[in-house]
Structures are given as C-alpha cells and as structure tokens.
Amino acid sequence: MLATKMQSAINQQIHNEIASGYLYLAMAAYLESQNYSGAAHWMREQYREEVEHAGKLFKYMNDRNARVVLEGIEKPQVDFGTLKDVFTLVLSHERKVTASIDSLYELAVADKDFATQIELQWFVKEQLEEEKTAQDILVQIEACDGKPHLMLMIDHQLGKRGK
Numbered sequence: 001m002l003a004t005k006m007q008s009a010i011n012q013q014i015h016n017e018i019a020s021g022y023l024y025l026a027m028a029a030y031l032e033s034q035n036y037s038g039a040a041h042w043m044r045e046q047y048r049e050e051v052e053h054a055g056k057l058f059k060y061m062n063d064r065n066a067r068v069v070l071e072g073i074e075k076p077q078v079d080f081g082t083l084k085d086v087f088t089l090v091l092s093h094e095r096k097v098t099a100s101i102d103s104l105y106e107l108a109v110a111d112k113d114f115a116t117q118i119e120l121q122w123f124v125k126e127q128l129e130e131e132k133t134a135q136d137i138l139v140q141i142e143a144c145d146g147k148p149h150l151m152l153m154i155d156h157q158l159g160k161r162g163k
C-alpha cells in the first residue's frame with residue numbers, strides 16, 4: 001500500500017501533468033491563430049504526451065491500490081506572444097515540472113518506497129528530454145533572429161513531430 005503522503009503527492013503530479021497538457025493545448029490554439037500550423041501541431045503532440053504521463057501515474061496508483069483524486073484545472077492564458085516567448089515559457093514550465101518530479105523522488109527515497117522510485121525514474125529521464133528539446137528549439141528560434149523565411153522553416157520542421 002502506498003503511504004498516504006505519497007498518494008497525495010502522486011495525485012498532485014497527475015494534476016500537474018494534466019494542467020501542463022492543458023497549457024500546451026492553449027498554446028496550440030494560440031499558434032493556430034498566429035498561422036504557425038507546424039508549431040501548433042508540435043504543441044498538440046506535447047499535449048497528448050502530457051495526458052499520457054498523467055495516465056502512466058494513474059495506472060501506477062491503481063496498481064498500488066491507491067485512490068486517484070482529480071483536482072480542478074485553472075484556465076490557461078490565452079495569448080502567448082512571439083514564437084520565442086512560447087518556447088521560453090515551455091522551457092521554464094518544464095523546469096518547474098522537473099522540480100516537482102525531483103521532489104516526488106525525494107519523498108520516495110525518504111520513505112524507502114522502492115517501487116515508486118523505479119516508476120519515477122522514467123519521469124526523471126523524460127524531464128531531461130523535455131528540457132533538452134525545448135532548449136534546442138529555442139536555440140534554433142534565436143538563430144533565426146525573427147527573419148520570416150527562417151521562422152517559416154522552423155514552423156515546417158516543428159510540424160514534422162511524430163510523423
């Protein structure tokens with residue numbers, strides 16, 4: 001049986017993953033409105049992944065006979081500025097998610113909860129990847145220096161995610 005404190009911490013993380021997905025879906029809607037259809041596609045893929053992350057923890061809770069309790073989700077922002085602003089926010093958001101995964105892991109170590117540590121290792125690696133991806137895209141956007149034809153190329157590249 002999962003410790004009560006661990007159960008509520010994982011429930012909180014399920015909320016974080018769903019809320020992240022919701023933020024990315026809001027970004028997808030914004031990017032569509034700005035005619036960045038490739039970046040919007042990238043963001044919908046990101047949304048889908050976040051929902052999968054929540055689903056992974058949802059399954060883990062059930063496997064451990066723990067009760068999943070869902071919380072309300074706040075309305076995300078509507079406008080996100082330039083493409084650079086969008087990916088700057090993605091990076092800072094993912095850094096926050098990394099911090100929340102790290103503190104979950106810390107709790108699992110303190111509790112000597114080995115099964116949860118193993119479950120969380122996937123998330124630790126995933127966060128490494130999330131931060132690297134956002135960072136790489138940001139470097140590319142900065143290299144374009146706002147030149148429209150180069151920004152179009154980036155949008156086209158982002159549109160290939162998962163294809």
Ligand code: MG
Nearest residue numbers: 017020050053
């Ligand atoms: Mg995630």
